[in-house]
Amino acid sequence: MARDPVAVVGAGAWGTALANAAALAGRKVVLWTRDPEHARLLSETRTNARFLPGVPLAPGMTVTAALGDLAAARLVLLVVPAQAVREVAAALTPVIAPGTPVVVCAKGIERGSGRFMTEVVAEVMPAALPAVLSGPSFAGDVARGLPTAVVLAAADEALAAELAAALSSPTFRIYHGGDPRGVEIGGAAKNVLAIACGIVMGRRLGESARAALVARGFAELTRFARAWGGRPETLMGLSGLGDLVLTCGSPKSRNFAFGDALGRGVPAAEAAGGRLAEGALTAAALVAMARARGVEMPVAEAVDAVLSGALTVGEAIDSLLHRPIRAEA
Numbered sequence: 447m448a449r450d451p452v453a454v455v456g457a458g459a460w461g462t463a464l465a466n467a468a469a470l471a472g473r474k475v476v477l478w479t480r481d482p483e484h485a486r487l488l489s490e491t492r493t494n495a496r497f498l499p500g501v502p503l504a505p506g507m508t509v510t511a512a513l514g515d516l517a518a519a520r521l522v523l524l525v526v527p528a529q530a531v532r533e534v535a536a537a538l539t540p541v542i543a544p545g546t547p548v549v550v551c552a553k554g555i556e557r558g559s560g561r562f563m564t565e566v567v568a569e570v571m572p573a574a575l576p577a578v579l580s581g582p583s584f585a586g587d588v589a590r591g592l593p594t595a596v597v598l599a600a601a602d603e604a605l606a607a608e609l610a611a612a613l614s615s616p617t618f619r620i621y622h623g624g625d626p627r628g629v630e631i632g633g634a635a636k637n638v639l640a641i642a643c644g645i646v647m648g649r650r651l652g653e654s655a656r657a658a659l660v661a662r663g664f665a666e667l668t669r670f671a672r673a674w675g676g677r678p679e680t681l682m683g684l685s686g687l688g689d690l691v692l693t694c695g696s697p698k699s700r701n702f703a704f705g706d707a708l709g710r711g712v713p714a715a716e717a718a719g720g721r722l723a724e725g726a727l728t729a730a731a732l733v734a735m736a737r738a739r740g741v742e743m744p745v746a747e748a749v750d751a752v753l754s755g756a757l758t759v760g761e762a763i764d765s766l767l768h769r770p771i772r773a774e775a
């Protein structure tokens with residue numbers, strides 16, 4: 447069968463939802479978690495109570511904590527947090543057959559190196575075929591079979607089309623594209639902008655202010671993409687505009703909720719409430735990379751300044767409101 451079995455690496459909320467979606471698309475799925483006890487629980491209870499409660503695992507899916515069990519995989523979905531992608535990809539390298547597509551589903555930029563996720567995979571797994579999947583998609587929505595559309599991109603667009611077809615179902619529609627850099631920039635940058643929108647709502651600055659941030663944030667991420675090798679038109683799509691609309695407008699987004707807590711005065715160290723907020727980990731890298739190529743990103747800069755403690759939330763808002771009045775671009 448088409449690219450069977452599929453190895454889903456990472457059994458958090460998104461990995462579990464994607465594993466179910468792949469099974470719904472007719473794929474044979476192996477779900478990997480690093481924690482043997484978690485693997486045992488998932489296998490026995492057939493649900494992921496810790497990361498995606500209330501959703502049964504698709505029948506037939508197997509769960510493992512042994513990387514060796516992934517050796518037969520003909521397609522890998524890499525669904526660990528962005529900052530763990532290098533470590534996990536390195537562990538997968540000796541296991542996965544050369545020429546296997548590795549689709550990164552994490553949304554972020556590597557701290558320190560400033561590497562995009564497909565670059566990390568290309569460095570660590572030189573024999574793999576890197577691809578990226580991104581777009582507006584809450585794990586809970588996908589897992590419950592609510593209609594969702596995302597994009598899967600690879601340098602070889604024919605491969606992206608094949609993978610998209612292998613993983614799609616009527617409720618999980620995967621478009622394909624040939625601009626992985628643009629797609630991964632959209633996913634990484636929107637998380638930082640979602641934090642800004644959360645701050646605005648937590649601070650009760652109003653819906654109009656949030657809409658302004660979405661539009662100005664979209665201009666920022668398009669400029670960033672142009673400077674870093676993504677096609678601006680890609681950012682008009684699902685990964686970029688689509689994901690901004692979702693995560694900048696919903697308290698279900700962990701990045702938005704993190705920003706909302708900051709806006710209400712919760713200290714940065716506590717604002718995530720123990721949940722993953724990728725934008726908080728990507729903001730510094732995004733801003734450093736923007737500066738390195740002369741890209742203006744005032745909203746992302748403001749978020750980074752709040753997170754680093756350089757500015758208070760009030761000072762960051764003032765800094766945005768006192769920028770010179772200028773042409774819209």
Ligand SMILES: NC(=O)C1=CN([C@@H]2O[C@H](COP(=O)(O)OP(=O)(O)OC[C@H]3O[C@@H](n4cnc5c(N)ncnc54)[C@H](O)[C@@H]3O)[C@@H](O)[C@H]2O)C=CC1
Binds near residue numbers: 480
């Ligand atoms: N939850 C969602 O709705 C969506 C999440 N994403 C992205 O997917 C990625 C993963 O997010 P979630 O699954 O939601 O996070 P999560 O917090 O629910 O799960 C993360 C999983 O990764 C595992 N993990 C963490 N560090 C690891 C390491 N060093 N080695 C191996 N495993 C490790 C954890 O044990 C856990 O199973 C993020 O980049 C996120 O932005 C993308 C689209 C939707």
Ligand SMILES: O=C(CO)COP(=O)(O)O
Binds near residue numbers: 689702
């Ligand atoms: O990326 C997501 C939806 O597209 C999930 O957003 P959060 O990580 O902010 O929850």
